[in-house]
Amino acid sequence: MKTIKVGGVPEHFNLPWHLCIEEKLFEDKDLNVIWKDFPGGTGEMNKALRSGEIDVAVILTEGIVKDVISGNESKIIQTYIGSPLVWGIHVAAGSKYKSVEELKNTKAAISRKGSGSHLMSYVNAQNHEWNTDDLKFEIVKDLDGAVKALKEDKAQYFMWEHFTTKPLVDKRVFRRLADCPTPWPCFVIAARNETLKNEPERIKRMLEVLNKETNRFKDLPKIAEKLAERYDQQLEDIKKWLEITSWSQEQISEEELEKVQDKLLELNLISKKQPTSEFIHNL
Structure with a gap:
């Protein structure tokens, strides 16, 4: 076989x-x-x-x-x-940021370069008319890494699939500010x-x-x-x-x-x- x-x-x-x-x-x-x-x-x-x-x-x-x-x-x-895919835009539960617009010029947690969390950060930036050249990233490997990075303020937001991260929102580890669906x-x-x-x-x-x-x-x-x-x-x-x-x-x-x-x-x-x-x- x-x-x-x-x-x-x-x-x-x-x-x-x-x-x-x-x-x-x-x-x-x-x-x-x-x-x-x-x-x-x-x-x-x-x-x-x-x-x-x-x-x-x-x-x-x-x-x-x-x-x-x-x-x-x-x-x-x-x-x-x-x-x-519906990407949730998340911040740490205790974060001072209340809207996606406030995240301009902050750092995005991404699993790695070329990942969906990386590429969709660009899509989100364009949706909000940010200069994509100004985007900054913290590589965190996975969801656990993102939890740690946001908690320690090494990154300020993280994009991941809405429903996969929903338990973390329910447990008040993350707070979701908005969603960003893929255009395909x-x-x-x-x-x-x-x-x-x-x-x-x-x-x-x-x-x-x-x-x-x-x-x-x-x-x-x-x-x-x-x-x-x-x-x-x-x-x-x-x-x-x-x-x-x-x-x-x-x-x-x-x-x-x-x-x-x-x-x-x-x-x-x-x-x-x-x-x-x-x-x-x-x-």
């Missing part, structure tokens, strides 16, 4: 993968899918794709697009979440070019199993309760999240890729655009 190493964030979005593994749905198709959590997010996963630590990543769209332009030899094989579908599935060359049929089979699961995911009995329990969430929050979240079984469109590249270019995060064929592999 061939092993496929898949990486993703330890968040509620990825429960369909875990259910496929736990219920041996991949094994039924002669696939040994091994999951690895990446609490550091997109930047950490890009590094793992480049090194061959993982074959496949469930990764933020803008993060993989930027890294492919920078030399990551991977391709997008499918959209995973077709809806936008948020998560895609990317695979190393080497893996796509050597194992196309197995990767295709893996997607078929996953897509069957995501297609029925919202209709599974007590799925909201299961998500709330596994990810330490309030049931009402999970129900809200399920309402605004949609899983995709389709390849990302060229139009969406153009939109991501246009935004990255506008923010000076890439120096030039690439043909969409550089990013997509259709199985």
Whole structure:
């Protein structure tokens, strides 16, 4: 049985993968899918794709697009979440800042360069007509690092997925000032070019199993309760999240890729655009 190493964030979005593994749905198709959590997010996963630590990543769209332009030899094989990601803009609970406008010229905590928290800081700055050249960052690696950095005032704000950070808001570790949705579908599935060359049929089979699961995911009995329990969430929050979240079984469109590249270019995060064929592999 061939092993496929898949990486993703330890968040509620990825429960369909875990259910496929736990219920041996991949094994039924002669696939040994091994999951690895990446609490550091997109930047950490890009590094793992480049090194061959993982074959496949469930990764933020803008993060993989930027890294492919920078030399990551991977391709997008499918959209995973077709809806936008809602990024909460957080400060420490006791922070003096009461609005996003007041955060101008302060320091953002980011997991690492090239991560979603890094790239979305630029999107947020542009939304508020700040000079993006003035942005300052504190690299914190993950959510725990962000908690520490904000508490010690090494950084003043942190952008992370709204519902993942909601328990910290409820516990008054963070205070959320506002939300900043991505202007495109948020998560895609990317695979190393080497893996796509050597194992196309197995990767295709893996997607078929996953897509069957995501297609029925919202209709599974007590799925909201299961998500709330596994990810330490309030049931009402999970129900809200399920309402605004949609899983995709389709390849990302060229139009969406153009939109991501246009935004990255506008923010000076890439120096030039690439043909969409550089990013997509259709199985």
